Amino acid sequence: MDMLGALAGGFATALTPQNLLYAFIGVLLGTGVGVLPGIGPALTISLLLPVTFGLDPVPAFIMFGGIYYGAMYGGSTTSILVNTPGESSSVVTAIDGYQMAKRGRAGAALATAAIGSFVAGTIATVGLMIGAVALVGLAVRIGPPEYFAIMILALLSVTGLSGSSVPKALFATAFGLALGLVGMDNQTGQLRMTFGISELEDGIDVVLGAIGLFAVGEVFWVASTWRAQQDEERQTLRGPARMTRDEFGRSIAPWMRGSVIGFIIGVLPGAGAAISSFMSYAVERRVSKHPLEFGKGAIEGVAGPEASNNAAAGGNLVPLLGLGIPGSGTTAVMIAAFQIYGLQPGPLLFDQRPDLVWGLIASLYIANVALLILNLPLVGLWVKLLDIPKPLLYAGILVVSAVGVYSIDRRPSDLAVVFALGVLGFLMRRYDYPIAPLLLGLVLGPLIDLNFRRGMIMTDGSVLTLLARPGTAAILAAGLILVLVPQLVRLYGRVSGRRELASLGEIDD
Amino acid sequence: MTLRHPDAIGGLAVVALGVVVLAGALTTPDAQFGVVGPAVLPSVFGILVVLSGLWLTAVSLRADPPVIEALDARPLTLAVTAVALYFAAFVPLGFIVSSVAFFFGLSWILGSRAVLRDAVASVGFVLALYVLFERLLTVDLPGGVLPL
Numbered sequence: 001m002d003m004l005g006a007l008a009g010g011f012a013t014a015l016t017p018q019n020l021l022y023a024f025i026g027v028l029l030g031t032g033v034g035v036l037p038g039i040g041p042a043l044t045i046s047l048l049l050p051v052t053f054g055l056d057p058v059p060a061f062i063m064f065g066g067i068y069y070g071a072m073y074g075g076s077t078t079s080i081l082v083n084t085p086g087e088s089s090s091v092v093t094a095i096d097g098y099q100m101a102k103r104g105r106a107g108a109a110l111a112t113a114a115i116g117s118f119v120a121g122t123i124a125t126v127g128l129m130i131g132a133v134a135l136v137g138l139a140v141r142i143g144p145p146e147y148f149a150i151m152i153l154a155l156l157s158v159t160g161l162s163g164s165s166v167p168k169a170l171f172a173t174a175f176g177l178a179l180g181l182v183g184m185d186n187q188t189g190q191l192r193m194t195f196g197i198s199e200l201e202d203g204i205d206v207v208l209g210a211i212g213l214f215a216v217g218e219v220f221w222v223a224s225t226w227r228a229q230q231d232e233e234r235q236t237l238r239g240p241a242r243m244t245r246d247e248f249g250r251s252i253a254p255w256m257r258g259s260v261i262g263f264i265i266g267v268l269p270g271a272g273a274a275i276s277s278f279m280s281y282a283v284e285r286r287v288s289k290h291p292l293e294f295g296k297g298a299i300e301g302v303a304g305p306e307a308s309n310n311a312a313a314g315g316n317l318v319p320l321l322g323l324g325i326p327g328s329g330t331t332a333v334m335i336a337a338f339q340i341y342g343l344q345p346g347p348l349l350f351d352q353r354p355d356l357v358w359g360l361i362a363s364l365y366i367a368n369v370a371l372l373i374l375n376l377p378l379v380g381l382w383v384k385l386l387d388i389p390k391p392l393l394y395a396g397i398l399v400v401s402a403v404g405v406y407s408i409d410r411r412p413s414d415l416a417v418v419f420a421l422g423v424l425g426f427l428m429r430r431y432d433y434p435i436a437p438l439l440l441g442l443v444l445g446p447l448i449d450l451n452f453r454r455g456m457i458m459t460d461g462s463v464l465t466l467l468a469r470p471g472t473a474a475i476l477a478a479g480l481i482l483v484l485v486p487q488l489v490r491l492y493g494r495v496s497g498r499r500e501l502a503s504l505g506e507i508d509d
Numbered sequence: 510m511t512l513r514h515p516d517a518i519g520g521l522a523v524v525a526l527g528v529v530v531l532a533g534a535l536t537t538p539d540a541q542f543g544v545v546g547p548a549v550l551p552s553v554f555g556i557l558v559v560l561s562g563l564w565l566t567a568v569s570l571r572a573d574p575p576v577i578e579a580l581d582a583r584p585l586t587l588a589v590t591a592v593a594l595y596f597a598a599f600v601p602l603g604f605i606v607s608s609v610a611f612f613f614g615l616s617w618i619l620g621s622r623a624v625l626r627d628a629v630a631s632v633g634f635v636l637a638l639y640v641l642f643e644r645l646l647t648v649d650l651p652g653g654v655l656p657l
Contacts, residue, residue, distance in 0.1 A: 051646060053646060167520070168565060170560075173557075174558045177554045178555060181554070182533075192534070192551055193534060193551060216592060222619065223618065223619060225580075389616075391620055395613075395615040395616045396634055398611070399608045402599055406651070410649065412596075419593060430580075449550045453550075457544050460544065
């Protein structure tokens with residue numbers, strides 16, 4: 001079979017000793033940075049981007065596979081041992097994981113998270129391979145209007161799912177899109193929204209967005225809430241990270257269910273790992289024989305969500321690799337990684353650089369195995385990272401951020417942009433505006449602009465003809481459903497007093 | 510009906526941002542090329558930003574103000590100043606000098622008082638990064654005042 005042959009080729013690329021080493025380094029770095037409190041996967045990848053600058057594309061992407069899965073996994077350690085999870089996709093893990101740690105079962109919670117991530121990562125990578133190839137097959141038959149519609153769908157769903165306040169999410173999305181269009185228009189060469197500042201002519205790189213909004217914004221936020229941050233509860237890990245036979249048995253079904261839920265949600269543009277882990281938690285509590293244990297340290301409440309957020313990470317890569325459209329803040333940053341090498345993910349890349357695409361997919365399998373091999377023995381090391389004093393940690397993050405920003409184009413003005421975005425990120429965080437849609441908009445802005453204008457040429461300038469194409473109409477209808485259903489579920493939850501429904505998806509990536 | 514509500518003020522700030530976007534969009538020269546000009550989507554996004562701000566203000570005037578944690582103004586002001594100075598000095602002073610000073614300074618601002626440890630950590634961390642990026646990864650960092 002064609003796909004298996006291509007995958008074998010990918011493994012042949014990835015399994016050279018040198019590339020294998022890069023995969024392992026990627027996993028180590030991704031997990032290590034991902035473990036640090038307050039650093040989510042999108043920021044982890046942004047901070048580690050410069051590490052790959054000196055490499056050729058193939059080893060760089062193999063390393064990226066490791067960084068990506070490592071970053072996704074890293075948050076679980078923090079949420080189990082510290083009651084304040086660093087990123088939203090680990091919030092759910094913290095509920096029962098932290099309770100388990102308090103009962104002295106931190107080792108079991110870490111083990112179920114690690115093995116669950118492995119199971120989920122493997123299932124999701126198989127799904128990714130099949131899904132991305134299927135999308136590539138589909139992609140040759142769709143044109144700019146459909147691409148435009150899919151991106152609108154991604155934005156609609158990220159806006160609709162990302163927070164309780166629709167106007168705030170709308171602002172984040174629209175402003176992100178506008179920022180994405182700053183700079184030279186690549187179709188006419190006109191300068192847009194640069195206000196005469198020549199440094200803005202090349203536009204605003206998504207890495208600047210991620211580092212400004214997440215790293216600098218986070219440090220300002222930490223500084224502003226300093227007194228409240230001092231009292232942090234931490235649990236220690238006693239003994240090895242291992243489960244009892246009973247705990248293992250109770251974890252298997254949640255791993256499987258979590259993987260399937262996570263992958264499906266992950267494929268949908270706009271719905272990220274956070275939502276899938278919430279859904280998995282809700283499902284586990286519903287099907288559990290001992291629902292009262294949930295919230296007090298049920299291992300299913302760790303196994304399911306951890307599996308699902310890793311599976312969602314694999315699912316997120318389907319629209320990215322298959323269509324070149326990022327569906328989450330984290331994959332938006334991944335696009336930046338491709339762009340640095342002058343590559344655009346999508347159907348063409350499968351044709352032009354099969355070695356790279358299949359090497360990346362193969363390296364995801366390898367990263368998964370590496371995670372399993374490294375993480376359980378190294379869990380003591382990850383825990384030590386939590387001992388770094390917070391002030392030094394944040395100082396270090398900002399120094400690495402400055403290096404990362406400067407190394408993109410060696411342009412001091414980029415640091416000014418990052419500073420401004422940091423202030424914006426701080427204000428948005430303080431007043432509860434979702435940040436992920438802004439980052440996604442930043443990446444999708446130029447792509448939407450390009451496909452909309454190309455589509456309008458096809459339809460001779462008629463918006464109605466554009467929207468009435470069968471494919472476009474169907475995709476946009478699906479988008480409306482995606483946005484409206486959670487709102488209706490929330491409304492139903494509020495009316496019927498079911499809090500877990502009322503708060504569905506009130507969280508952002 | 511007052512504007513004490515943070516979201517009402519935020520909404521007005523959003524409207525202002527939207528006006529800036531619109532101003533940028535509408536001053537884009539139209540290239541008379543293709544069916545849709547370069548200024549069209551920026552204008553649409555600018556209008557959406559303005560509308561979201563108006564919507565937010567309207568909604569918040571009818572809602573109770575949310576509970577927002579008290580702001581620690583001093584460390585925040587100091588941290589913002591430190592980052593601004595660091596970014597401004599990054600190239601003129603060079604990576605090593607500016608980063609060591611910033612690392613130490615921000616640690617102090619964020620409440621660390623182990624002066625000796627922080628000094629050692631800042632120098633060690635910055636030098637390690639320098640070796641990693643400049644020597645191993647061939648990323649060219651600004652040398653600044655040091656003869657590197």
